[in-house]
Amino acid sequence: MDRNTFLGRKTQKAFILSLRKARKRKNRKYWNKYHPKEGNIGRYVSRLIRMPETIDVLQDEIGDTFVTALDQAMQDPSIGLDFRHVQTVSLRAGLLLKAFSDEYMQRYQLKPIFRCPYSEKTKAVFRYLEIRNYSVKKGRHYADLDCWHITSFDRSKDEDVPKLLTEVIIPKCLEERNEKENAPIATAISEALFNCKEHAYNDNSLFQKWYLGYGRYPHAKSFHFCVCDKGIGFRASMQLGFTQKLTFDDSRIIQEAAKGRTGVKAGKKNGRGQGLQTAIENLAYVRGEMTIMSGKGIYTAGVDEQGNALDRSFPPRKTSIVGSIIDFSIPTTYSREGR
Amino acid sequence: MEKKVLKIADVDSKYLYEGPRYKTLGPNSGEEFRLSTLLPWLRQLRTGEIGTVDFSGTKMYSPSFLEEAFGGAVRDGFGPQVSLLVYENTDKFYEKKIKQYIKDATQKIK
Numbered sequence: 215m216d217r218n219t220f221l222g223r224k225t226q227k228a229f230i231l232s233l234r235k236a237r238k239r240k241n242r243k244y245w246n247k248y249h250p251k252e253g254n255i256g257r258y259v260s261r262l263i264r265m266p267e268t269i270d271v272l273q274d275e276i277g278d279t280f281v282t283a284l285d286q287a288m289q290d291p292s293i294g295l296d297f298r299h300v301q302t303v304s305l306r307a308g309l310l311l312k313a314f315s316d317e318y319m320q321r322y323q324l325k326p327i328f329r330c331p332y333s334e335k336t337k338a339v340f341r342y343l344e345i346r347n348y349s350v351k352k353g354r355h356y357a358d359l360d361c362w363h364i365t366s367f368d369r370s371k372d373e374d375v376p377k378l379l380t381e382v383i384i385p386k387c388l389e390e391r392n393e394k395e396n397a398p399i400a401t402a403i404s405e406a407l408f409n410c411k412e413h414a415y416n417d418n419s420l421f422q423k424w425y426l427g428y429g430r431y432p433h434a435k436s437f438h439f440c441v442c443d444k445g446i447g448f449r450a451s452m453q454l455g456f457t458q459k460l461t462f463d464d465s466r467i468i469q470e471a472a473k474g475r476t477g478v479k480a481g482k483k484n485g486r487g488q489g490l491q492t493a494i495e496n497l498a499y500v501r502g503e504m505t506i507m508s509g510k511g512i513y514t515a516g517v518d519e520q521g522n523a524l525d526r527s528f529p530p531r532k533t534s535i536v537g538s539i540i541d542f543s544i545p546t547t548y549s550r551e552g553r
Numbered sequence: 554m555e556k557k558v559l560k561i562a563d564v565d566s567k568y569l570y571e572g573p574r575y576k577t578l579g580p581n582s583g584e585e586f587r588l589s590t591l592l593p594w595l596r597q598l599r600t601g602e603i604g605t606v607d608f609s610g611t612k613m614y615s616p617s618f619l620e621e622a623f624g625g626a627v628r629d630g631f632g633p634q635v636s637l638l639v640y641e642n643t644d645k646f647y648e649k650k651i652k653q654y655i656k657d658a659t660q661k662i663k
Contacts, residue, residue, distance in 0.1 A: 373579060374570065374580050374581065375573070375579060376570035376571060376572060376581075376612075376615060377569075377570040380570060394612075400613050401613060401614060404613070405615065408578060408615070408617055411579065412573070412574065412575070412578055488616055488620045488624075488654060488657075489615075489616045489617040489620070491616075492616035492650060493616065
């Protein structure tokens with residue numbers, strides 16, 4: 215019997231619609247089964263946290279909102295992050311977001327719940343960081359995004375960091391200078407990366423990755439390197455060297471670590487703490503500066519644009535960063551006097 | 554007085570880029586250099602010989618590497634020999650640093 219003769223015209227329409235719905239439902243089931251990591255589909259969202267227009271870690275209020283949102287989403291996988299209104303993402307915030315996404319994936323075997331940004335450029339940032347595969351308009355390039363480079367390191371892998379820095383990473387930013395001129399920069403950055411491997415994670419840490427982001431913005435007079443880890447932070451690492459509980463605030467703890475006061479007075483490890491101090495001296499030599507954020511603390515060292523020595527610990531932030539972020543800013547031209 | 558030279562770049566090409574402090578942290582470490590190269594070389598130094606460490610050819614000095622190699626040698630009981638070493642073809646800054654590491658390590662073991 216023909217279907218047209220079996221059903222009335224209205225019933226026939228309803229029948230076709232129900233078939234379409236059933237097909238969609240089936241497709242969705244199929245999709246969820248085979249693509250469980252693809253973002254928000256089929257996920258229960260208890261709350262969406264709206265992200266500020268500019269995402270950065272250093273700025274007080276914006277940084278606090280951003281860091282708190284990441285922490286909450288990490289604790290409760292049903293919390294989503296609303297990136298719809300985000301227009302700008304700084305390099306250090308991008309690295310923190312990348313670290314958050316990787317840790318989330320490792321912990322829950324799912325991608326975090328994000329609301330897709332409206333801004334094409336922010337979409338491109340997410341795509342570039344390999345956090346989300348948002349479609350972006352073909353042929354559109356952003357000069358200040360194309361200059362970013364991200365490298366990740368894993369504690370379980372042995373990598374020749376100094377060679378990688380000297381031969382691959384630094385020449386990408388400073389192609390006009392030779393290896394010898396770049397050696398102090400490579401030394402300072404490699405020290406920060408070695409410290410991540412040595413101090414940031416212990417054997418019990420589930421997530422053991424750290425990231426190096428670097429870039430030289432077009433026409434800028436300086437270039438940036440940023441090292442980000444999600445480890446135990448400066449306080450816990452410093453505490454290992456002291457028998458008494460450290461009562462200083464986080465900024466002061468970073469300052470003490472940067473001056474080589476690690477508390478280890480005997481045994482094979484009594485040379486600890488010299489590395490970061492020498493790294494800062496190397497940076498000062500190339501007129502660069504370093505900002506370290508860990509826990510609630512912020513500390514800046516090096517030399518500013520006017521050539522004045524920097525040694526400043528800031529008042530503690532409201533929220534605490536898990537792990538640490540070390541930001542290097544180095545002018546593209548520098549004086550070689552003074553050493 | 555006779556001069557005995559340890560040219561780091563000739564020991565192994567891997568020391569062109571000096572690595573981290575400990576073996577567990579990555580290749581070309583200061584600990585590895587101290588145990589496999591520096592200490593055996595220091596043991597062979599005879600009285601009256603001037604031990605010279607030549608850095609020519611090396612491309613990057615890592616402070617942790619230098620501290621673990623030279624400061625670590627002091628902690629291993631080679632303080633008198635290490636403190637008499639002479640350094641060639643290196644930045645004055647690093648020469649000063651190495652001497653500082655040796656001095657600090659000597660003070661801490663006292």
